[in-house]
Amino acid sequence: MFAALSPQFRSLGNAQNIMDAAAVLAVVTCGITFVLMMGSIDLSSAGVMGASALTVSLLVANNRNDNDLGLLGIAVAVLLGCAFGCLSGLALVLLKVPSFMATLGVSAIGLGVATLMFAGVQPNITDAMLKGWAIDRFLGLSYLTWIAVACILVGWLIQRYTRLGRYAYAIGGAEEVLALSGVKVKPYKVAVFALAGAFYGLGGVMVTSQLGAGLVQAGNGYDFSAITAAVVGGTLLTGGRGGVLHSAVGVLLVMVLTNGLVQVGVSPYWQGGVEGLIVVAAVAAAVIPQRRRNQVVK
Amino acid sequence: MSTPVAVAEPAANPAGPRRAGRLTGFMPLIALVALVLALAIADSDFLTTRSLTAALRTAAPLIVLAAGATLVVLCGGIDLSIAALASLSTVLLALWLPDLGGLATPVVILAATAIGAVQGVAHVLLRIPSFIVTLGGMSILSAVALVVSGAGTVRVVDDTPVKWLELYVGGYVPMSAAVAIIVVAVIAVVLKVTPLQSWVSATGYSESAARLAGTPVDLVKIAAFCVSGACAGLAAVMLVSRQYSGGPTMADNLLLPAVAAIVVGGTAITGGHGSVWRSLAGALVVTLLRVGLPIVGVPSAYEQILYGVIIVVCVALTLDWSKVSIIK
Incomplete structure (x- = not known):
């Protein structure tokens, strides 16, 4: 439809743009998909990405300090994301705080940590490798896009072939049954949140590579876009339903939609509004068949 | 699943929960008094009228926001769109003030009420969980605010229609804080003298039982969302009167403090248990923390971390564990 409306949209360059723009969202969505499969929700990506963006920009070569850890710095940022995810998971299973509340809190904590590290001076990265990720191309697509593809592949393998992925499905489908059949559900829940956190951490690193600087707002808007993409993809x-590959398709759909709307002349400010409508409509469409049965909705 | 547990619990432990419950009931007040004392010791200027009125004026929009959203929480839901709705309302108020003058304030509050009602209807009719509706609503409302304001601040040139909020009652109490407290009192009294109180808590404690008992659950929920929207509109009027402008993200940073205020007050996120008075105390605690942190020399970046920790810890403390067997 957009191809008919805008000649620019049809170009090969625009297809590359869409793929490159989708990279970060794809990684974040990959993480959130596992949480959604369990039937929980994760609003923490904005905060976690901010914290990991600042961490990585302070650990690789930058204008604020003498650190030059390269890949190790990236690994630390991803691990930090993992730790934040763990925190959400622990709040969920030990304190029994509903996941949207727990992750809302963790998001605030992440933003606070990021603001502390920001300390009023923007850290610009000078690390050639990390900067190159966003610029250098391989087979027409930027390295970031290939990283995203690799992430989706890893996510799919985890979902398909590991106990963690299978149990995430089962927890979403019928948690009582799983618990009654002797599976210790709690560690798996924490692990799923930690896995999602690691993906957000990587997403924060990728945003830093795109911007060339660590910003507190690195993850702004990604939390909701990722939920939209996952829901559009059929999670x-x-x-209990959906999966990483579904979500990858959802990411592309959302990116095509936002790109196409801009190309046909709709203000980019509407993007959030469109996403909001999509989520509400998609969730409504999914629950309408069970409307009669589910009388109680909180 | 959890029925046997739920039945056995009150019999097994008759005195314990009640005493603990009474203690947590006073927690917000204890925290409030402790904070005032601590701040008074840390900074001798804190107990002067000037800094106290400044704190009250800062607290006013937060009190109103939290009071409105408390009703939704009491019904067992949550309203995450209050801050975005308040931001949108500041923009609308700033845009409409030149044309409508004094009428702009009630019109904006009505518009906010209508938006709240739409969300309530979507939640009830489509059976979508409230946090998803309001999360989507938050996104949509922010987008609308960005578009109608052109992503910039809308200045208010002639602010006489909202000037009255800047006055002082009896020379000391800021009008905005007085209005906020009146709003809380009105909500509390209306709940008390009508069957609404029992309807709201019945909906929150056990929705299916309330439905079987003939409570108009759907209407109560929609009404709660309306009040929440109206309060967001009123908070927006207060913000505009203080800042002489409306902005598409002006109130967005009030979401976490408002949620924190509700849970600090001791209203259970599972619904039923709590009151708007608790949220008033919670909002004051949060405001005192906000103005108090710089006084004791803590950088304001810790504010966010503090909100996060407060929300998680207080939700865990006030949660009705017997009711929920599986937490998603």
């Missing part, structure tokens, strides 16, 4: 918010 149910009630859990």
